[in-house]
Amino acid sequence: MSTAGQRSGEGPTARAQSPGFTLIELIIVAALIAALAAVLFTALAGGAKAAALRSAEATLTNLLVATRTRAMATGRHARLLIHADAGSPQARERYLRYLVVQSEDAAGWQTLATASLPPGAYVMPRQPANVNGLLQSGVVWTRPSDGDSLRSSALRGSEFAGAELDAAINGGTIEHWAAIVFSPLGTTNYTGDLVIARGNVQLGVPPVQLITPDQACGVTLSVYGLVTRVPDRASF
Numbered sequence: 001m002s003t004a005g006q007r008s009g010e011g012p013t014a015r016a017q018s019p020g021f022t023l024i025e026l027i028i029v030a031a032l033i034a035a036l037a038a039v040l041f042t043a044l045a046g047g048a049k050a051a052a053l054r055s056a057e058a059t060l061t062n063l064l065v066a067t068r069t070r071a072m073a074t075g076r077h078a079r080l081l082i083h084a085d086a087g088s089p090q091a092r093e094r095y096l097r098y099l100v101v102q103s104e105d106a107a108g109w110q111t112l113a114t115a116s117l118p119p120g121a122y123v124m125p126r127q128p129a130n131v132n133g134l135l136q137s138g139v140v141w142t143r144p145s146d147g148d149s150l151r152s153s154a155l156r157g158s159e160f161a162g163a164e165l166d167a168a169i170n171g172g173t174i175e176h177w178a179a180i181v182f183s184p185l186g187t188t189n190y191t192g193d194l195v196i197a198r199g200n201v202q203l204g205v206p207p208v209q210l211i212t213p214d215q216a217c218g219v220t221l222s223v224y225g226l227v228t229r230v231p232d233r234a235s236f
Contacts (some may be wrong), residue, residue, distance in 0.1 A: 064194075066098060078182050079180060081099065
């Protein structure tokens with residue numbers, strides 16, 4: 001005969017069998033909430049363009065944290081891809097602002113999440129001066145701290161293992177990507193800055209032009225995989 005106690009026991013069993021939200025899903029949701037909060041807060045303070053940069057900074061920060069957490073939780077490498085294919089048919093929507101979180105398993109690299117930075121906000125390449133037409137002519141892109149070039153030094157060149165790759169994400173066309181890779185311990189060799197700058201869409205290749213370093217922001221990534229937010233150009 002069924003009893004109330006037996007029926008009440010069905011609840012915990014059902015909950016235990018339910019997959020619920022995974023850790024990566026919760027972190028990505030948190031990233032989106034943080035990005036939205038950044039937009040609202042900065043918009044109230046004034047300036048949709050500044051709000052877009054703050055939202056982009058929050059999104060990049062949280063996706064890096066989510067990728068590192070995934071690597072540590074699974075004991076396998078995880079990586080954050082940044083679209084770097086100026087000649088892609090989808091470059092107008094993706095170039096330097098489309099991000100992909102991937103985790104490694106026995107079958108290879110699996111896509112967990114994708115996100116786009118707000119319009120007008122872009123991750124600078126490692127060598128932006130080498131991309132003809134990417135930087136607005138006559139504008140000096142330097143770090144006030146040491147006069148060095150303002151650039152995403154955390155992004156590595158093709159000679160750095162796994163730093164650049166060609167891949168078709170979610171069954172799309174094969175495109176070129178820059179990568180930030182985390183080890184199962186949460187560490188990374190991809191240390192340095194990831195700079196976010198304002199830009200405008202333009203015709204031709206590249207499909208965007210970065211217009212001013214004055215409002216640049218971003219993050220710094222340590223060898224331990226820790227992410228430090230950089231609020232302005234002067235802080236790089």
